[in-house]
Amino acid sequence: MTLLEVAGVSKTFPGVRALDDVSFALQPGEVHALVGENGAGKSTLIKVLTGVYQPDDGAVRYRGEPVSFGTPLDAQRAGISTIYQEVNLVPLMSVARNLFLGREPRNALGLVDERRMNREAADVLTRYGVRTDVRRQLGTLALGAQQMVALARAVMVDAKVVIMDEPTSSLEPREVETLFGVIRDLHAQGIGIVYVSHRLDELYQICDRVTILRDGRVVHTGPLEELERIRLVSLMLGRDMAEVRREGVTGFTGEHEVQGAQPVLRAAGLRNRHKLHGVDLAVRPGEVVGLGGLLGAGRSETLKAIGGALPLDEGTVEVAGAPLRRRTSVGAVKAGIALLPEDRKAEGIVPSLSVRENIALAVLPRLSRLGLVSEKKIDTIVERFMTRLRIKASSPHQRVGDLSGGNQQKVLLARLLATAPKVLLLDEPTRGIDVGAKAEVQALVDELAAEGLGVVLVSSDAEELIEGADRVVVLRDGVVVGTLDGADVSTEGLLRTIAAASSAAASAATQEEAS
Amino acid sequence: MTQDVTVPPIAPPPESALRDERRADRLDRIVGTVQRQGALAVLVLVAAIGFAAFPNFRSLANAETILISAAPLALIALGMTFVIITGGIDLSVGSLYVLGGVVAAYASQWGVLAAFLAPLLLCGAFGVVNGVLVAYTRMAPFIVTLAALLGARGLMRALSNEGSETYLVRSEAFRAFGSGEFLGLAYPVWLALALFAGGAVLLGRTRFGASVYAIGGSEDAARLMGVAVRRTQVNVYVLSGLLAGLAGAVNAARLGSGVTVIGVGVELDAIAAVVIGGTLLTGGAGTVAGTIAGVLLLGVIQNLINQVGSVNISWQQVISGAFLAVVVVVQTYLTRLRRIQ
Numbered sequence: 001m002t003l004l005e006v007a008g009v010s011k012t013f014p015g016v017r018a019l020d021d022v023s024f025a026l027q028p029g030e031v032h033a034l035v036g037e038n039g040a041g042k043s044t045l046i047k048v049l050t051g052v053y054q055p056d057d058g059a060v061r062y063r064g065e066p067v068s069f070g071t072p073l074d075a076q077r078a079g080i081s082t083i084y085q086e087v088n089l090v091p092l093m094s095v096a097r098n099l100f101l102g103r104e105p106r107n108a109l110g111l112v113d114e115r116r117m118n119r120e121a122a123d124v125l126t127r128y129g130v131r132t133d134v135r136r137q138l139g140t141l142a143l144g145a146q147q148m149v150a151l152a153r154a155v156m157v158d159a160k161v162v163i164m165d166e167p168t169s170s171l172e173p174r175e176v177e178t179l180f181g182v183i184r185d186l187h188a189q190g191i192g193i194v195y196v197s198h199r200l201d202e203l204y205q206i207c208d209r210v211t212i213l214r215d216g217r218v219v220h221t222g223p224l225e226e227l228e229r230i231r232l233v234s235l236m237l238g239r240d241m242a243e244v245r246r247e248g249v250t251g252f253t254g255e256h257e258v259q260g261a262q263p264v265l266r267a268a269g270l271r272n273r274h275k276l277h278g279v280d281l282a283v284r285p286g287e288v289v290g291l292g293g294l295l296g297a298g299r300s301e302t303l304k305a306i307g308g309a310l311p312l313d314e315g316t317v318e319v320a321g322a323p324l325r326r327r328t329s330v331g332a333v334k335a336g337i338a339l340l341p342e343d344r345k346a347e348g349i350v351p352s353l354s355v356r357e358n359i360a361l362a363v364l365p366r367l368s369r370l371g372l373v374s375e376k377k378i379d380t381i382v383e384r385f386m387t388r389l390r391i392k393a394s395s396p397h398q399r400v401g402d403l404s405g406g407n408q409q410k411v412l413l414a415r416l417l418a419t420a421p422k423v424l425l426l427d428e429p430t431r432g433i434d435v436g437a438k439a440e441v442q443a444l445v446d447e448l449a450a451e452g453l454g455v456v457l458v459s460s461d462a463e464e465l466i467e468g469a470d471r472v473v474v475l476r477d478g479v480v481v482g483t484l485d486g487a488d489v490s491t492e493g494l495l496r497t498i499a500a501a502s503s504a505a506a507s508a509a510t511q512e513e514a515s
Numbered sequence: 516m517t518q519d520v521t522v523p524p525i526a527p528p529p530e531s532a533l534r535d536e537r538r539a540d541r542l543d544r545i546v547g548t549v550q551r552q553g554a555l556a557v558l559v560l561v562a563a564i565g566f567a568a569f570p571n572f573r574s575l576a577n578a579e580t581i582l583i584s585a586a587p588l589a590l591i592a593l594g595m596t597f598v599i600i601t602g603g604i605d606l607s608v609g610s611l612y613v614l615g616g617v618v619a620a621y622a623s624q625w626g627v628l629a630a631f632l633a634p635l636l637l638c639g640a641f642g643v644v645n646g647v648l649v650a651y652t653r654m655a656p657f658i659v660t661l662a663a664l665l666g667a668r669g670l671m672r673a674l675s676n677e678g679s680e681t682y683l684v685r686s687e688a689f690r691a692f693g694s695g696e697f698l699g700l701a702y703p704v705w706l707a708l709a710l711f712a713g714g715a716v717l718l719g720r721t722r723f724g725a726s727v728y729a730i731g732g733s734e735d736a737a738r739l740m741g742v743a744v745r746r747t748q749v750n751v752y753v754l755s756g757l758l759a760g761l762a763g764a765v766n767a768a769r770l771g772s773g774v775t776v777i778g779v780g781v782e783l784d785a786i787a788a789v790v791i792g793g794t795l796l797t798g799g800a801g802t803v804a805g806t807i808a809g810v811l812l813l814g815v816i817q818n819l820i821n822q823v824g825s826v827n828i829s830w831q832q833v834i835s836g837a838f839l840a841v842v843v844v845v846q847t848y849l850t851r852l853r854r855i856q
């Protein structure tokens with residue numbers, strides 16, 4: 001019997017037909033991949049399935065019965081657990097409160113039994129590798145840990161269906177393994193899973209079937225095994241296989257021409273009490289330097305420190321030979337440093353403003369002369385970024401908050417690139433972005449480097465790091481443990497350096513114990 | 516109900532990472548405590564200064580005066596705490612407070628029960644309207660409750676003949692509630708204490724309370740997590756309306772009449788007390804205990820200024836305002852500190 005099914009569902013937003021006659025069926029015990037470009041309608045389909053939106057047309061059937069969930073709560077009660085793409089949890093509430101919201105354990109008087117709740121929360125979360133005081137505010141945890149809390153919350157209840165909208169976009173490889181373990185377990189219990197991701201490797205590892213959406217329509221559905229990867233991409237993008245094949249894995253072209261010997265960015269002796277212990281970094285104009293390392297190595301922290309978003313105990317940052325005096329985000333921006341932070345929700349875009357206004361905000365300082373701005377110039381820039389990054393919006397005047405998750409990311413990226421900085425610090429620049437646009441972003445980074453920018457790149461996607469970077473600086477526990485140059489810039493080289501550093505650290509630790 | 520999910524074993528993180536986690540846990544706890552208990556500490560400090568400097572402040576009678584005059588504001592601020600934690604605001608409580616007093620005094624001719632029920636029903640109804648408009652039309656709470664403020668004030672004027680008629684409390688029992696004492700504390704103070712205890716349990720120990728925090732923290736997330744957002748919103752505005760009406764009744768019982776010329780700006784005092792008590796004006800965090808400390812702090816400041824005597828009473832507002840400004844700045848700083856680490 002089909003577990004969850006929609007037939008002929010349509011959903012229209014002002015100016016967009018987000019879903020157009022979509023049919024989709026989930027069988028018990030299958031992991032069903034839902035893929036498509038940014039703005040294809042994946043999240044909208046999920047929201048229609050779970051009662052967040054009501055479909056304009058078509059029917060939803062759950063375990064054979066026609067249903068119409070009025071709210072997400074109705075869907076949850078019926079046994080459909082969902083991890084939504086953007087907001088999932090309440091940052092100001094404690095970890096335990098988030099985990100148990102709406103199903104807190106209660107004592108005989110009907111009052112919330114806080115002690116039991118905290119104990120159970122701690123028990124559950126240790127199994128997911130989250131070791132923290134569960135009374136802490138959720139918002140103070142690392143993004144990956146927050147996502148694991150959302151996962152634990154979704155899986156804790158007796159669900160028949162678990163839906164995951166891009167669960168891995170902020171996870172580290174180790175956390176992804178945990179997630180996959182959970183999925184395999186659910187699978188074995190006969191629970192149906194809908195899985196959305198832009199990371200194709202993951203789909204082939206974990207999914208049985210696939211449904212591909214393009215512009216709100218289903219263009220393919222069937223077993224995943226039989227579908228060649230390149231064909232999957234061509235179906236998603238609506239382009240020829242040959243064309244897709246020619247474009248290769250990433251949009252990077254390889255080596256960059258390094259211009260001049262003077263570094264455009266020089267950071268020396270960056271120290272932050274817990275996170276960084278003396279990191280040095282130099283980037284010349286036209287160079288893309290990658291930062292490699294494992295979770296907690298201090299990659300994001302290094303970027304934040306340079307960008308003024310992490311307070312430093314010691315260390316200097318120079319841009320084109322001039323030291324930064326004010327160590328704040330504003331000071332860094334003024335000096336020509338642009339930072340794309342890891343946590344995109346907290347900062348960056350203004351959701352209530354339009355795409356055009358968001359990009360304009362970033363370019364105004366550069367374009368305005370005597371306080372006057374040429375509207376036409378702004379239009380040209382907005383137009384260029386929208387086509388280049390394939391920002392899918394009904395018009396430049398659409399509210400950014402109404403765009404799909406990936407398209408919001410692209411607007412954020414466009415804003416950053418439009419500021420014309422001297423140094424670009426990119427933390428996971430292609431997170432949540434579809435394969436087609438990913439190559440565009442990478443090509444754009446290449447172009448900017450060719451124009452003489454210095455780029456520092458952090459990516460948990462090894463391919464992106466290796467192909468994008470001319471040099472990879474490997475970090476471990478907040479110190480530089482090696483640099484890969486030229487031909488050494490390869491996955492093997494990276495792994496070797498990390499492993500060597502680990503064993504060195506391990507032997508150092510044993511020596512310390514022995515003495 | 517928990518599903519048995521076996522998760523593959525995870526390599527333990529390095530010792531340094533664990534140490535960092537523990538340090539972060541500790542810092543978070545300290546900052547959280549300062550956020551919650553800051554107002555109490557300041558209250559103790561200010562009271563200690565009063566104790567040392569003013570002999571009259573030290574008397575038991577003075578302490579009672581502070582408590583009894585703080586009781587109506589305390590009730591209003593209790594309801595406001597719930598509203599603000601959901602991320603809303605209720606500007607109508609000042610008008611409802613006056614309206615409640617007038618209606619209570621008028622209804623006292625039918626006995627003490629009527630004197631309590633009439634303002635509760637009327638002000639509760641205003642709360643329902645506020646709540647429904649906020650929850651279902653998604654209009655800004657600021658606008659909705661501003662309209663209710665004007666509406667309630669108009670109604671009060673209509674009932675009291677343009678404010679010129681003052682109804683006297685006719686019920687002896689009702690008047691006795693306002694002036695009587697039990698174990699040395701006035702009845703209204705006992706009422707406020709009981710309701711605060713109830714409020715603390717409601718906010719901290721029930722699922723309703725959890726929904727209140729969740730909505731203020733992130734309305735979208737709360738909805739997706741299955742919180743009944745609209746119902747909760749309606750409930751907090753009803754609660755706020757009821758408590759404002761009750762505060763009016765208490766005040767009428769104490770004064771023996773439904774005074775029409777008080778209550779201007781009481782909503783702002785209540786908001787100030789709540790925020791000084793550590794509740795975030797943006798919603799999502801705060802406690803009932805903090806609100807008590809905030810209300811008492813305002814009361815003690817006022818009392819101390821009366822002790823000085825020579826100082827103009829207007830200075831009370833200046834000082835309260837300064838406190839508010841300092842609290843907001845410190846709150847912002849502490850919230851950022853929690854975020855950055």
Ligand SMILES: Nc1ncnc2c1ncn2[C@@H]1O[C@H](COP(=O)(O)OP(=O)(O)OP(=O)(O)O)[C@@H](O)[C@H]1O
Nearest residue numbers: 013018038039040041042043044402403404405406
């Ligand atoms: N609330 C809304 N108001 C207006 N338009 C919307 C709204 N939500 C989604 N859309 C539009 O519907 C389309 C589909 O969006 P959806 O979020 O389903 O995409 P998606 O496939 O999940 O993309 P992504 O991979 O970026 O998450 C987009 O064009 C988006 O702009």
Ligand SMILES: [Mg+2]
Nearest residue numbers: 043085404405
């Ligand atoms: Mg989406």
